[in-house]
Amino acid sequence: MKKLVRSALVFIAALIAVIVAIANRHGVTFVLDPFSPQAPFLSIDAPLFSIIFAAVFIGMLIGGAAVWMSGRKFRKKARVFKKQINLLVKEKGKEKNTAPPASSLPALPEPRSD
Numbered sequence: 001m002k003k004l005v006r007s008a009l010v011f012i013a014a015l016i017a018v019i020v021a022i023a024n025r026h027g028v029t030f031v032l033d034p035f036s037p038q039a040p041f042l043s044i045d046a047p048l049f050s051i052i053f054a055a056v057f058i059g060m061l062i063g064g065a066a067v068w069m070s071g072r073k074f075r076k077k078a079r080v081f082k083k084q085i086n087l088l089v090k091e092k093g094k095e096k097n098t099a100p101p102a103s104s105l106p107a108l109p110e111p112r113s114d
Contacts, residue, residue, distance in 0.1 A: 017053070024048035 028048045033040040
């Protein structure tokens with residue numbers, strides 16, 4: 001069910017992207033020089049949809065980088081815990097190998113059936 005909903009949402013998003021691209025295929029000049037808009041130092045002539053998609057893509061990259069950087073402390077804790085678990089597992093394995101044979105251990109009491 002989740003896969004079907006996800007597929008439907010991806011299809012709708014792709015359809016909207018195609019509609020935006022078709023509706024905004026005329027060329028525009030993208031200027032990055034705020035001081036001289038008539039004779040810009042840096043400008044790009046491109047279809048409007050490509051500029052919109054580039055802006056969305058750059059925003060996704062910046063947002064993803066921010067989320068990744070904010071999770072740094074959790075990943076560090078996870079690494080520390082993983083090292084501790086591995087160390088405990090190794091210690092437990094050593095204890096099993098050096099444990100006395102089962103015949104020398106005292107017998108456990110039988111469980112009560114009440």
